[in-house]
Amino acid sequence: MNQNKPNEHSHNHGILGEKTELYFAILSGVFFFTGLFIEHFSTVQEWSLGCFIAAYFFGGYFTTLEAINKIKKGEFEIDFLMLAAAIGAAYIGSWGEGALLLFLFSLGHALEHYAMNKAKKSIEALGNLSPKIALLKKENELVEIPIESLQIGDVIVIKPNTKVSADGVVIKGKSSINQASVTGESIPVDKYAISSLQTHTEFNDIESKHKVFTGTINGDNVIEVKVLKLSEDSTIARLVKMVSDAETQKSPTQLLTKKFEKWFVPIVILLVVVLCFAYLVIDETFNQSLYRAICVLVAASPCALAISTPSAVLSGIARAAKSGVLIKGGRALEDMGTLTTIAFDKTGTLTEGKPKLTNVIPLSGFDKTNFLSLVLDVESLSNHPLARAISKDIREQYQIETNNQASDMSEIQGKGIKAQYQGDEVFIGNPRLMTDNGIDVSTEIEQQMRDLLQDGETVMLVAYHKELIGLISVMDMPRPFAKDTLQRLKAIGIKNMIMLTGDHQNVGNSIARQIGLTEAKGNLLPEDKVKAIQKLKQRDSKIAMVGDGVNDAPAMANSTVGIAMGAAGSDVALETADVALMSDKIESLPFVIGLSRKSRSIIKQNLWISLGVVAFLVPITMMGWANIGSAVAIHEGSTLLVVINALRLLRYKI
Template sequence: MEKVKIDLDIVLPKIPDEKDACVERLISSMERQRGIEKAHLVPGKVNNEVQLCFHYYPDKISIERVEQLAKEAGAEITNQYSHLLLNVEGIRHPRHARLLEKKISSMPGLENISVSGNGFIRIEFDLSKTNGEDVIKNIKKNGLRFTNVDEPHGHERVQKNEHGHGGKKEDDQEHTHGGIFGKNTELIFSFICGAMLGGGFGLSFMRDMAPIVPLSFYIAAYFFGGFFTTKEAIEAISKGDFEIDFLMLVAAIGAAILGQWAEGALLLFLFSLGHALEHFAMEKARKSIAALTELAPKTALLKTGGISKEVKIEDLKQGDVIVVKPNTKVSADGIVVKGNGSVNQAPITGESIPADKESIGDTSFDLAKADKLDPKYRVFAGTINGNELLEVKVSKEANDSTLSRLVKMVNEAQTQKSPTQQFTDKFEKYFVPSVLILVVLLCFAFLVIDEPFSKSFYRAMSVLVAASPCALAISTPSAVLSGVARAARAGVLIKGGRPLEDLGTLTAMAFDKTGTLTEGKPKLTKVVPLSNGITEVQLLKIVVAVEALSDHPLAKAIVRDGKAKLDGELIPEAHDLEAVLGKGIKAALGSDEIFAGNLALYDSLDDSKPSEDIINTVRKAEEEGNTSMLIRKNKEYIGMIAVMDTPRPEAKEALLQLKQEGIKKMVMLTGDNQKVAEAIAAQTGITEAWGGLLPEQKVAAIIKLAQQENKVAMVGDGVNDAPAMAKSTVGISMGAAGSDVALETADIALMGDKLNLLPFAIGLSRKARKIIKQNLVISLGVVVLLIPLTISGVATIGPAVIAHEGSTLVVVFNGLRLLAYRDE
């Protein structure tokens, strides 16, 4: 069996990321082909692109045929399926969202739909059965107004100028923001209901007042208080569902039938007020996320021919040069080509200290590889320039910038339901019909006990109010939305409710070493003279002179740090470099021969072997995690130098904070040898170090850890660690700002290249889980308490309504507390 790898973006060029359902369709399609045993995703090696790997039998199918079939299958899927991510106004609360989800899902051709209570709809549809225009029209029929339309892939295109990327259009004017009073219609109707209720109640005490007058006020209160409730109840019933709004409406009608108009109006007033305030609270959380879109300026100063002119950021093209004035926002992702200064990156990465930036000098670099450049050259849209003027070459257009991708992914995250939310949805599905059956039975209680029908009916209506799980429906979405919004504000992208909840349950974390726990670049750590006739400075001059001839990464690190230590000292020139692969180098310095390499270099060189003491010195340095090089001048061993990928400055403190957050086991997974792994572990506080691992062995290590600890997170760069991340409970990528692959491969992306964002994310998740549990206890507790009280007659409709709506508001505002979460 042989393997072939094909870039995913060649086969499926328009998918948003490798987690898209179309990837699974492609893999399933290819695995059904004769001669292909298996297909799966792997990270790329060159440009960090994700690849499809096909295992095939060359005696049954050729490599050319595999590639052809993959492209054909990809083209067929691309032409068949499309996606829409819609931002709409008009969704009042999560229950309304669930109702809309069921209503819209009945449309032919829809493969999948998710509607969130804060105004985002994600739709996947089959282009052979419907099209984008029809989907949009169907959604508009439900009274929703679009604020944007985004389509990640599929050949069907919805014209942006038709659906509101820009200004309002005529057809949008038909859709108001909830009613005649705009966005506040529901709240205003609720206040009118309250006023009518108060007026009717007051007039009922006037002796000479005809009964029809207060009754008229109560009927008006019913109209304004029950307007939206009736609307949603009818929508639900038309789909065969009996939602909470229906239960409330039945209870209010029941009260009216019994002549209890005041209690029925009170029920509708408090229920409509609760809905309106709930909508207001969710809008607050939504605005916290929407504020991300306001980070980027709307215009940029484009430099052409020495003249700067203001243009819209949408008009910027890759390769354009923009001018960023002092104390203004950066308009686009790009590379600094002129000027030095500091940039406040907190809006994107969460870093509290401004990052120093400098001009790259050489402007002929490949923009396609901009994310591989040193962070000191790169800037992001939405960050804030310091006191210096900068000129930036645009590396990404506005709709592909780190900020725009962050906003899009946060929006997508809001459409994903958490495990707790899925549980509450399933619970309600069975609970509401059960309540209706109980209410019907209680209506006939007068047949069993000695009481009039009116009393049995009144009790049944009270139970109906008490048992309605309003608070349960809103308990999880309010907390998840607030948690995702708070994380995004701190530079942490959490892709939905599941990773938010799972992160708080972890007790074990696995870390990649290079670039995650360490800085990812070697540093000169030791310069040890071994001859009485040579000083550290002299040894360093010889080493830097020889290593300067080599372009090996370790040689470059030695030269860079060596020159810094010599601080301007004159360095001699070496010549005639000879490399010994995997062992070291030889060069001439004047009339002397200089050798630099590991112990293996000298084993086969000649009879002049290093002494036992020198060998012990080298091995001791290697046991501390260093890569050591022994230096020989002619026949004399004059010194040793060592380089090492050193731990991040914040690593030890970050891991200590993780331990305090409840992470008991922290394991480092690395391809380096065990001694190097143990040395880094000792410096950082890692509890276990597993060295000498190949990529597939890292996956096996994650599976083993998951068996031991039930749940485990994998922390890496989101590229080479992708297979291990896929097997973990939660995959976490670091330094995701500017890296498309890192943003897309993980469940959680730390935008800044700082480990200390990790304890914050864990703490936020644990707080979110705690609040979700509190909300569940409050919402279910009130229902459990009120049902027996109303059945026994201790509580009537009035107290039931107050407790019912009060608990709904408590869980909403309890969830909003996450917006103010601080890492203590």
């Protein structure tokens, strides 16, 4: 059978619609069995011949079209071998066996296309997620327009329980949105209006709680969305395009079987021609030699081999896409199944990527609430990410609000900040800021700082009235599911899990201890990450790099498999990675690796089945121990078995 993509079989859409091929195969079977019945139970033998000829027509119609297309391109493939066998059978008067051959071959072909179309359809279903029309807001009235007509900057209204019609940012209202179609997340995600939007803001730079994707489903509230991507550039459109491109990238096993077939088919044709003249050497008629040659021709056709890998690769890619994971082609799918080492970026991959307030330690009898009030008043004047994180956490964790008693805040580069608070100076920063301003840091506080730094925390001292009144520390916390995910990866055979980070080695070690990594490498610049990947590759031969795809692009490009997280919004991640987890969730990693392992084992099973059947049938047909009927039945049975085995991947669950 052939490896063309099902949608290339334009002739499949014949007079009876897209199932014409299947109906023709069934008609071929009906005529074959009618002819068989007449041959055995009736005296009018001509009728049986008429039925067999009709079976030839219906069974051979699509096979002939296929063979002609191939021969035009100078390819002699399996369809050609089958037709040659059927014509040979008719020539020696074995019409019944020829009809059986064409009936089973066309049925196998039709079912194979049906199965491949099923896998394709589950991918194409992604494309149908996009709604066709959008509600455009124009001077306070709503106009229905096709989504192709939307322009960047348009404002659209998304009604409750309808699909979002463009990638954009929520500018009014709040709602929970079901993003399963794009990111594979099973739980709806809350989305809020963004407070201010600069005109030049990029879609990728917007926080995920403000942005929405085409094809996702709105909850119970009305929201207004500003369009930031045209329909052809939307995440879902690019996803569909990339998945269909992915199918055309052959896997290593596919390339190998292609090479094998290239040599195998001419050798079979040569062998069959030689066998036609066996009557010159052994005592049999020309017709008996020809019959044996035709049996061998049927037995040696590598139908099952041709379809074994593509059907498994396509099913694996389709299954992954359904769960919000884009795998770019068979190579990435097979490579992932052999991994034992994974390298991770830290920030935003294993950790939240946002610093959290972890310790508040007031000193010298200073009241904790007063201490926090002072810190909050001063830090809320600063726009520094750390200051913003501290202010946010004091408000949320301790329910304290600002009293606006701080003023004249100024940042001191590389050291911290100073401000006025109730008529006196406040300093928040590192020990150098303190000593520069004549504030004494005792050895026991230095020790306390060292302990916290050892745990990977960033520590800030707080001074007021020229004396230390406490210290606070912040840390980028591990993702909630990171530890559990790494344990599951270990359970499915990933031996080495290494963190590569630009952060301090202490920070790396601390996170590694908390979540169970085998190794952490800190203080790495992007080019150091590339060197680290190359070293690991020499040691373990295959390595995956997991990151958010932006600053990790060079390291990903150098790894065997680059895996990008949160790729739904990031164009860079989609371009550079071999595998893209559309959601921002590291939890889907064990599923992807498990699916790849399963795909590899199914590809192996299929190869053994297909080669085993050929190795079994060729000798027994050469010896004349099997007729065309039994050779065809075993042969086509193995092809169906291979396709059904591959389709199991569509139902894969970890």
